Amino acid sequence: MPDDGRFPIETLQPDPVDVLSRVFGHPGFRGRQEEVVRHVAAGGSGLVLMPTGGGKSLCFQVPALCRDGTGIVVSPLIALMEDQVAALRQQGIAAAALHSDLPEGEARKVLADLHAGELKLLYVSPERLTLEGMLSRLEGLPIALFAVDEAHCVSQWGHHFRPEYRGLGVLSERFARTPRLALTATADPRTVEDIRRQLGLDEDPVFRGGFDRPNIRIEASPRDQERGQLRAFLKEHAGVGGAGIVYCGTRVKTEQTAEWLRADGHDALCFHAGMDAGAKRDAHRRFARGDAVVMCATIAFGMGIDRPDVRWVVHLDLPRSPESWYQEIGRAGRDGLPARALLLYGAGDIALARHRIEESPADPAQKRIERQRLDAMVAIAEAATCRRQLLLRCFGEDASEDRCGNCDVCQDPPRLFDGTVAAQKLLSAVYRTGQRFGVGHVVDVLRGRLTDKVAQFAHDRLPTFGVGKDMADALCRSVARQLVARGALDVAVENHGELVLTDGARPILKGEEKVMLREEVARVGHAPRGARTGAAATPGDPLFERLREWRKAEAQAQSVPAYVIFQDRTLAEIAASRPRSLDQLGTIPGVGRTKLDRYGAAVLKVLSD
Numbered sequence: 001m002p003d004d005g006r007f008p009i010e011t012l013q014p015d016p017v018d019v020l021s022r023v024f025g026h027p028g029f030r031g032r033q034e035e036v037v038r039h040v041a042a043g044g045s046g047l048v049l050m051p052t053g054g055g056k057s058l059c060f061q062v063p064a065l066c067r068d069g070t071g072i073v074v075s076p077l078i079a080l081m082e083d084q085v086a087a088l089r090q091q092g093i094a095a096a097a098l099h100s101d102l103p104e105g106e107a108r109k110v111l112a113d114l115h116a117g118e119l120k121l122l123y124v125s126p127e128r129l130t131l132e133g134m135l136s137r138l139e140g141l142p143i144a145l146f147a148v149d150e151a152h153c154v155s156q157w158g159h160h161f162r163p164e165y166r167g168l169g170v171l172s173e174r175f176a177r178t179p180r181l182a183l184t185a186t187a188d189p190r191t192v193e194d195i196r197r198q199l200g201l202d203e204d205p206v207f208r209g210g211f212d213r214p215n216i217r218i219e220a221s222p223r224d225q226e227r228g229q230l231r232a233f234l235k236e237h238a239g240v241g242g243a244g245i246v247y248c249g250t251r252v253k254t255e256q257t258a259e260w261l262r263a264d265g266h267d268a269l270c271f272h273a274g275m276d277a278g279a280k281r282d283a284h285r286r287f288a289r290g291d292a293v294v295m296c297a298t299i300a301f302g303m304g305i306d307r308p309d310v311r312w313v314v315h316l317d318l319p320r321s322p323e324s325w326y327q328e329i330g331r332a333g334r335d336g337l338p339a340r341a342l343l344l345y346g347a348g349d350i351a352l353a354r355h356r357i358e359e360s361p362a363d364p365a366q367k368r369i370e371r372q373r374l375d376a377m378v379a380i381a382e383a384a385t386c387r388r389q390l391l392l393r394c395f396g397e398d399a400s401e402d403r404c405g406n407c408d409v410c411q412d413p414p415r416l417f418d419g420t421v422a423a424q425k426l427l428s429a430v431y432r433t434g435q436r437f438g439v440g441h442v443v444d445v446l447r448g449r450l451t452d453k454v455a456q457f458a459h460d461r462l463p464t465f466g467v468g469k470d471m472a473d474a475l476c477r478s479v480a481r482q483l484v485a486r487g488a489l490d491v492a493v494e495n496h497g498e499l500v501l502t503d504g505a506r507p508i509l510k511g512e513e514k515v516m517l518r519e520e521v522a523r524v525g526h527a528p529r530g531a532r533t534g535a536a537a538t539p540g541d542p543l544f545e546r547l548r549e550w551r552k553a554e555a556q557a558q559s560v561p562a563y564v565i566f567q568d569r570t571l572a573e574i575a576a577s578r579p580r581s582l583d584q585l586g587t588i589p590g591v592g593r594t595k596l597d598r599y600g601a602a603v604l605k606v607l608s609d
Contacts, residue, residue: 023594024592025590032209043177044204047196054209056183060147061088065120070119072143074146074165075150078101079288084123085121095122098123115137126162135170146171152186152195152323154195154199169198169200182196188395189395212392217407218407219340220344222345230257243311244293244311245301245313246295246313247301249317250317268296271298308563309335311332311339313332314344320353321377323373323394325391337569347484353374354490387404388406420515424509430501432459443477445464447468480499546609573589574588
């Protein structure tokens, strides 16, 4: 084998199942993978919709190895390119990346290898690919296929629209006979059609692999004592291993959260777009190399997160759409093992998101779509029925059963009560106080508290003063938040958070509309009945831990992420089966021919020791 670890191209067999087994070490395809692979290997194009962790990469990597020429993969992030190239080289595949951070000498070497026919896969940014010089260069070379990863970036309706992706439509014009495959894990029906139109795939098939990630337990709770809620959640995961991500709505919040988590003794990092480029690279590298860290980040820490052992994702602010939320929580449990996703949210989040939509420069049609997406996200957060079903419906997919069994609502269904009178009392208090005060003052008026502020504005003389003496503070705040969620109340986020009535309040005040509300129960910090806690593979098993130590040392020696050598799932299988020979080790999923040759003896030594 060549010293650079490249797989000898001429020995590759054209049969996809054989390539999957020998190169990647998998006994068979999953879901619709084989259908996609054979379609592309035969020269077909199309759009692939598969959940994060569903194996989208194999849908273009395997056919690229089966076809003549080089597979060109469009990728939006340098970190994503580098991680995937590192993983492919571990499999013995001749792969490289071409991006703006590459030193000039290395870039020339990549192009020389491309022209010499020595690359099977080349990762390139959309900006680089659509340069006239690059397109002309590729027209003179044998190209196996084009794969557009994170294809939702093409669409203006997509949650991560990237204008530079629009130029990829040129591929259908200049490479009409070359297979083109678009891939994404997050696209609603509108986005799907836009992707097909933009990339010239209107006449090509759409392969839908399903969006459900049943291994991720979904939870949502009103944000009350945020730090206490997060502390309780992290306490449950102490000693589990793997990593976690805390998504925050602002840059400042990521820094503050990381700071107090470090003070609590956690290995917490910070990541947002305003950081120095070097600091961001360092944080990403620490996360990618397999350390058990907590990454506090904005959505800038997004695409390109391939680490398979992220055990949980927490959102401290309401995401802007189900698509964004789905992609972000999908970074947990990519190895298929149990994982958790927790959403903490407040009425202010909802109001702020609505105001941002209205104040944006987008055209009316785009604003309407964004409002619909936000309403869908609010409905999931406030759900009294299965959250997973509501999420899947946003992607045009209906679950086969009424209950998923792995969300907090299914595990511990909330109780509903007729909150019409409570809602009328609160709305009346907002109206009588002039719609000039936040929820705290309104609650004081409802509960009949003669505070200095109540006395200053003579609100103790209002007919609503004290009408809510029978309502606990927590109930008053819950009613206010749920009324904001259903659009009967708004929050003046541009001022000081005053509660304001909307047109939706009128039928409630007139008694024309019944209001069913959820009883609030403290859920965060206590796993639902019968739920798994998302533990990593065989935690505490000395052999498994010894294999992880060996992997970590090997990864550090090569300066690559630990998971590209072997994933936890593979190590767990090795620890469980305890193979005694290279032949036995080679039968374990995830141990391909190249990895067996490279690491087999070392793994067997760990086992024998």
